[in-house]
Each structure stands twice: as structure tokens, then as C-alpha cells.
Amino acid sequence: xxxxxxxxxxxxxxxxxxxxxxxxxxxxxxxxxxxxxxxxxxxxxxxxxxxxxxxxxxxxxxxxxxxxxxxxxxxxxxxxxxxxxxxxxxxxxxxxxxxxxxxxxxxxxxxxxxxxxxxxxxxxxxxxxxxxxxxxxxxxxxxxxxx
Numbered sequence: 001x002x003x004x005x006x007x008x009x010x011x012x013x014x015x016x017x018x019x020x021x022x023x024x025x026x027x028x029x030x031x032x033x034x035x036x037x038x039x040x041x042x043x044x045x046x047x048x049x050x051x052x053x054x055x056x057x058x059x060x061x062x063x064x065x066x067x068x069x070x071x072x073x074x075x076x077x078x079x080x081x082x083x084x085x086x087x088x089x090x091x092x093x094x095x096x097x098x099x100x101x102x103x104x105x106x107x108x109x110x111x112x113x114x115x116x117x118x119x120x121x122x123x124x125x126x127x128x129x130x131x132x133x134x135x136x137x138x139x140x141x142x143x144x145x146x147x
Contacts, residue, residue, distance in 0.1 A: 001087055002087050003038075003040055004079070004091050005040070006034055006035060006047075007033075007034065007044060007048040007051055007097050008032055009032055009034070009051060009100070010099070010101070010143050011032065011052065011101045012103070013105050013107070013121065015105065017121040017124070018032070018140055019056065021033065022116055022119070023116060023117075024114060024115055024117050028132070029132040030130045030131055031131055031136050032131070032140070033048075033051050033052050034136075035050075035054070036094075044097050045068060045099070048097075049061070052068075054115075055111070057109060058101070060101065067102050068100075071098040074097045076094070076095050078093055079092055096135070098139045098142070124141070125141075
């Protein structure tokens with residue numbers, strides 16, 4: 001069963017292009033890196049680094065210190081009914097913690113094929129609009145409004 005605590009990682013380059021990945025289980029659903037904690041006590045930053053690596057092949061430990069930043073913002077959202085089977089019975093809400101990860105401009109992406117089928121680097125405004133999740137788009141806009 002999935003833990004209803006997750007991370008969202010907005011991956012971006014110095015030119016403010018943002019990485020979006022398309023879900024394998026939902027054609028046309030574009031998003032940033034997301035994922036649930038593996039254990040209730042898993043450190044949020046470690047979960048963000050793990051998810052970034054699992055979904056894109058980007059290893060945070062090979063980036064400069066400070067590349068991964070906790071945005072110190074979280075939201076609670078209702079889990080889509082069709083995905084609730086992944087959680088314990090009666091779980092309907094998830095708490096998502098937002099992170100940002102700045103990567104070098106020449107960063108290559110290696111998708112996890114069971115999870116995602118395509119990726120794009122887009123200017124942040126276009127990326128925010130393309131996200132299927134409104135809150136994912138808000139996370140992208142929040143990141144760049146603070147810079």
C-alpha cells in the first residue's frame with residue numbers, strides 16, 4: 001500500500017525550462033517528478049532525490065550542493081478515485097511536499113518506462129499550463145515567482 005505522503009520535484013535548467021514527463025498509465029497526462037514516501041519516516045529530501053533518480057535517471061548526489069531545494073510548501077489533495085486502490089482502505093487524501101531541482105543545461109534524461117513514456121523541456125509558463133494537475137502548475141509558477 002502506498003503512503004499518502006508524497007513529494008513533487010520541479011526539475012529545471014538555468015534558462016528556466018522545466019522538465020515534464022508523460023505518464024505511461026495516462027496518455028496526455030504531463031507532470032513533474034512525483035512519488036510517495038517508501039516509509040512513513042523517510043526523509044522528504046531523500047524521497048525527492050530518490051524519485052528524481054527513479055523517474056529521470058538524474059542523480060542528485062552528482063549535482064552541486066544546494067541543487068535540490070525544499071520549497072517548504074505542501075498541499076493536501078484528494079486522490080483520484082481510480083487510483084485509491086493503491087492506498088489503504090478509506091484513504092482519500094494525500095499530502096504533497098514541493099521541491100525544486102536545478103540541473104545543468106546538458107542534463108540527459110532516462111525515463112522509467114513503466115512509469116513514463118516521453119519527456120519535454122518547456123519554458124516554465126508553458127510547462128505550468130501543460131500539467132494535468134493544477135497544483136503541479138502552481139508549484140512551477142511559485143518556484144519562478146520567487147526568483
